[in-house]
Amino acid sequence: MSEISKAYEPQSVEDKWYQFWLDGKFFVADAQSAKPAYSIVIPPPNVTGVLTLGHVLNNTIQDILARKARMDGKEVLWLPGTDHAGIATQTVVERALKKEGKIKHRDDLGREKFLEEVWKWKNEKGGIIIQQLKKLGASCDWTRERFTMDPEYSRCVQRVFVDLYKKGLIYRGKRMVNWCPASLTALSDEEVVMKEQKGFLYYFKVEVAEIPGTFLTIATTRPETIPGDTAVAVNPKDPRYAHLIGKHVVRPLPVELPREQKLIPIIGDEHVDFEFGTGVLKVTPAHDKADFEIGARHKLATVEVIAANGQMNDAAGADLRGLDRFKARKVAVEKLTELGALEKEEPYTNNVGFSERADVPIEPRLSEQWFLKYPSVEKSRAVVAKGEMKFHPDRWAKVYDHWMGSLQDWCVSRQLWWGHRIPVWYSEGWKKLSQKIVFVRLTGHELAGRNVKELREAAFTFAKSHGILGQSFLNLDSHQNITVHKASLEHAFSNFGVANVKLVPGLPDLLRHAVKVASEPHLPPSESVISVETYFSALQVGDQIFRVKFRVKVFPDNFRLYDHQAVMLWREKENEPDGNKSPEAQFPKEQTSRPASGSTLLLRDLVQDVNSDPAFTRSQIEPPAENWVQDPDVLDTWFSSWLWPFATMGWPEQADTLKKFYPTTDLVTGPDIIFFWVARMIMAGYEYMGALPFQNVYFTGIIRDKQGRKMSKSLGNSPDPLDLIAKFGADALRFGVMRAAPLGQDILFDEQNVELGRNFCNKLWNACRFRQMQGGEVQGEIEPTLLSSDDKWILLKLDAAIREVTIALNEYKFSDATAALYRFFWGEYCDWYVEATKAVFFGTDEKRKANTLAVIDFVLSHTVRMFHPFLPFITEELWHGMGYATDMPDNQGGKTIMFAPWPMPLDEDFKGHYGLDDCYLEIAGAKYELVSQGRNLRREANISTGKKIKYVLKPVNFLPPHDVEVIRLLLNAETVEVNENFQPPKGTLTARTELGELYLPLEGLRTPEELAAEKARVANELDKIEAEIAKVEQKLANPKFMEKVPPAVLQEHSQRLAEWLAKRDHAKAALGALS
């Protein structure tokens, strides 16, 4: 530290050292290293993102862990990167292009051109956050920076998709999905947040067609969907309405339609709650999940009235057509009013699902999407439940477990351009199927039904009546035993398609008697599935015969699950592609089957659905041949993020990095993405690496402002971390955030925290400056015989601090660690030790001065290292400036504090050699307590701090002269007279301490008022003492207490009583001395 400025100036230090670290390649992880590995992957921030306080919190923790691990001698990989963030990025770029006037809509450019623009934007403006992380001091291995759209990474994503497809875990289906009318894409359930919305419940009446003059009143929050209503439902048990079931009502909208086209049936459905509203429910199968189910049960038509963009379509009628859905709501109410149908409207609050990103209400919408049935679920669930993977704080394990226990299939397709395009190809040449379907026949047994409900009932009846449940059946062709579990039936019924429902109950029968079975080589097994066998069968639908391909999964205990099958509908009599009748020949080696459709489709919809798509479907990365077109959708961004821990390490080719650093040690992330990311990474880790992706997960709190509100742009309450760094320094920001971030709690952010960090850095700086001002080289050897009680005290305190901080870090208690460091350094080292050393430095004993410097150097060199993970910049500056680097080997702190060893607690040999007995904590502690008391006396006497005064000490035991000198200095006294026979004159203030009585003779200097005030104060204190004595005495007087209390506690109570009694005596004496 050649130039010593009075205050620490981070700006002149931080960039210099960061560049130094980069130049030295200190962040680069060596996969060949012999050191034990420590690894952590960054939660990839959005490539469009800018640094927020949330990132600061998160990445500071990771940096602390990484830097600490380096100091522990580990080979550290902190792997950084960014996420392509499909919706967010596409929106940002789209908005930017619109602003520049380049486009009005993304369609103006077309997919290719638009993607070019996105890449351009990404390369020019993306990744700002990476530069910002550097400002924060993040010690990431930037040579390994990854982006989820990197070619290698994209290939991993595609590979995984194809693999899951082949395992039968990915399927396509037409389902009700969460549709975002702003982003024009489907969303997963996790991307929908429920929000309370204030609105109205509208009551309108409809006439029963068969009984003129009879009206039903319906309550709804969505009158704009009336044109899409295809029934009115009541509970069949509701006495008010049951008799009306089967009759019809006249739907009021659209106004212009003739009455006969607006007749919709009154149906009975148990789903209807007759407590709610009027007990009459309008059913809009196209725009409500529950209504869709009702529609499926009652074979209702599905009339879509809201288009993908949230505007009403033609079917909504002339009045609503083209209007936004919310505007349409108002107009619909007006129309109802005009018709005289509106009875009333009352304010109503309900929960509405919002798109998390676009912050608009989502629209349930029937559409064709890709779904994933999660892999490796049981293992992933068990590893956390059993505590093999630890969550910190562990209450998140319960949340995780709950979610894992009720997994819904993941909608992975997005109708966007920016992202990984789904690696599925469709061939042309599909011939349309006839839509005439009368019944379904499974050879030998009929399971007839026109919709799922009927089929399901038939299937259950069939399974029951044939005693199939729990039975084993021998397949005569393959000689395999097939057992039907109840679970497999339920599973199939609840999760899979119509075809599955048809097949499962009949399957053993098919295998036994009728089906012409072929087998295929099994597909790549996962750990929980030994093999997947493929069979073909025939299915007759009306006059057509279809080939059906289905799959049987074989589990380790020989349990067989018919949980996925691909249905291939084929017209038997014509269109045989090559005339080859063998079923195998119909299905090329690659996956060509088309998975079953959604569970709630009508059969005719299934056929329609199949017709609407190309026949041949293959999932593979490269196009199979010419004339094959790729699925236009891209994958959910999280479908790439969930591979992050291993895809970033070069999976599957580069084995060395993976071998060294996978599984990673820690993951640091926010609890808000526990389902989005953490849970999915665990499942992917098991599925593809056969091992958990990380050993520990640390969940940070969420940063809020000091009023407890979430940080948000619109509130303007999110300070820019870069501004804070510029104003206070990166170390200050890190320290401030860490101090305010207890494990598992939300963090209420206040700039004062950062200010405190800045002040702390300044304190550290000045403490070192003080050391430098005493001169001399770095002192190595400490001479045990020259150690004062102060020296021993601070060494013991250092020892305690090392232990405390190390334990806190091991337990991920960062705020405890910073609090311990703060307390030790400021409250113990600076406040007491440094002040005490002035007695040495202001004196003339040169040997003692040198020895004190040695102690200071010992303490500071340890302290600076302990601070390094928290305050990387200032500690590096001090490490070099103070000369502590010079004595160290190059790879252990000689070059950089980054590799200096983490301080070890002082061992017994060390303590023995230097005479560091715990009694010195008491001895020096008593001394400092005496000083506090003495200062208190001065204050009571109203004597200003600067004024030199005289104290008298009547010691209990001998006190070394050096200690008396320390006391004198700390009291800022002219003299401290040691006098065993001191008789205090009247008006002398006294304090009782462990070391003896301390007096502040005032020699009549005080006014009567001052004396009176003093007397009042002592009297007050006496009262408190009496109260304490009474409390303890009462306890001791209780016979039950004396009988049952453990001896140690009794001892403690008696001792406490004795202390209070002595204090009382002293206070009484003091009172006497004052009067």
Added chain:
RNA sequence: GCGCGGUUAGCUCAGUGGUAGAGCAUUUGCUUCACACGCAAGGGGUCGCAGGUUCAAACCCUGCACCGCGCACCA
């Protein structure tokens, strides 16, 4: 509705059965030769409420209230 957290000084929070704590804020006094981004000394709490267990409860149990979060939801 179900579940999980929380309720301790003005604020933010520690505190796993035996004397209620820290930081900030506040009051007062100090430009004391490392630091005013500082030093020193104070004031300030029925530990959410009500029961129970115990010699002893902020702490364990039960119930309630309020706040926050998650999940599931009735139009």
